[in-house]
Amino acid sequence: MNASLQTHRYLLQFSIKPSVQRTAVMDYLMKNRTHPTIDEIYTALSPSMPTLSKTTVYNTLNLFIERGAVQALVIDEKNARFDVDTSSHAHFICKSCGKVHDIFNLKPELFEIPQHPNFTIHSVEISYSGLCNACKES
Amino acid sequence: MNASLQTHRYLLQFSIKPSVQRTAVMDYLMKNRTHPTIDEIYTALSPSMPTLSKTTVYNTLNLFIERGAVQALVIDEKNARFDVDTSSHAHFICKSCGKVHDIFNLKPELFEIPQHPNFTIHSVEISYSGLCNACKES
DNA sequence: TCCTATTTTATAATGAGTACAAAGATATGA
DNA sequence: TCATATCTTTGTACTCATTATAAAATAGGA
Known part of the structure; x- marks a missing residue:
């Protein structure tokens, strides 16, 4: 079973072009329902994607939110947190x-x-x- | 009628020593139920208290929250906001x-x-x- | 392959909030 | 009243999350 294929289709539902980075971020959010911060996402993905930039994680999440694929939680005064469960x-x-x-x-x-x-x-x-x-x- | 006398008593209820600055900040919060940001409070009080420091506004609100006299709202991702209405x-x-x-x-x-x-x-x-x-x- | 548009990346900039230490104010006790 | 200890305020420097910007990389079509 290919999890990123599901993720791929999910992104397309929201008219998001599924690049490698976008798929990885969405995949992480789907598998880690801990409402991670940008930094947690970046730190988790970074080892397997050494060229990943934190800016990309920011850009990607802003895009997801804009398209309605992810919800930003305003609950933690220190960091933005994200939720795929709507x-x-x-x-x-x-x-x-x-x-x-x-x-x-x-x-x-x-x-x-x-x-x-x-x-x-x-x-x-x-x-x-x-x-x-x-x-x-x- | 002296509004700051009321404020004075209110602060004492929460074991907060009513300094000039603290009274002014609390007074502002009681009269302006717009959930102001630190900057709004500072900007509003600054003309009549030229030596007021923004650090004092931060310190004061942290004290108010610690003592339960004010509630911090987590609703605006850009700034902390404050509410005296409990x-x-x-x-x-x-x-x-x-x-x-x-x-x-x-x-x-x-x-x-x-x-x-x-x-x-x-x-x-x-x-x-x-x-x-x-x-x-x- | 070449061209164009999109995406990613690194770096610099912004801006809210905190740490820190000095200066000022207040209270207490002789 | 004066001296001293304590608390409060203040300005500056710093941290850290997020955004702006511009260059580099990538993808897709002719």
Whole structure:
């Protein structure tokens, strides 16, 4: 089974030309649902793609977001984080270690877009914060 | 009526010594519910307090947050924003002009803290995004 | 192959936020 | 009141994420 073939097709759905770099970044996002930062993506891919530039990772993610293939999470004040899962789910950030986790199985009402006279609302982001078990114990 | 007397008392509730600078910053936040950035606060106060340093504005807000007198909003990827209103309400950010607005009168269930086996959740932030009417028309 | 458009890359620049150390203000106690 | 210790403010230098820019590499079509 060729994972990058799937990825290839996924990119084409969003009218993104699947270059080697773009396919690698999308592939990484699909296999690593940890909402990685730019730096994590770059560091992970760099060994197998020695000429990869961090600028390319930035460019690639900006393109993915522009085309709607990836969602940028605004939950971590230090770094942008990215999510390929567009289903209704929330996120949790640990204020100690900074890791971001998914929270599924919340009531669907939470993700409804309210009507408002002054705004045209396109999306909602629900972010919880606190401590993860590992950090709480220490 | 002396507004800064109120502010003074408010700061003491959170064990914050009310210096001139701290009182001015808190006073500004209480009167300007626009979720201002550090720069906006500094620019607004600077004319009447010529020796004010931007570092002081940073220090002051970090102290306010540490003591729970102010909440930092993570909704604008460019700048930190601040809110003195700790009642249950959501925020809307216009992706065009970047202004942040309050959204009140949402169902209280939205702000309930869920139980989760892996996390101890302390707070929730609900952020909507889209276009404000002004930006939509242009 | 040659030409053109697109993509990638390295470097430089921008800008928010923090670290640090000196200067200033405030409180306390003799 | 004065001396001293503590806290607060300030300016400067620094870090680090992100973007701008322009050159180099690549891909695709005639």
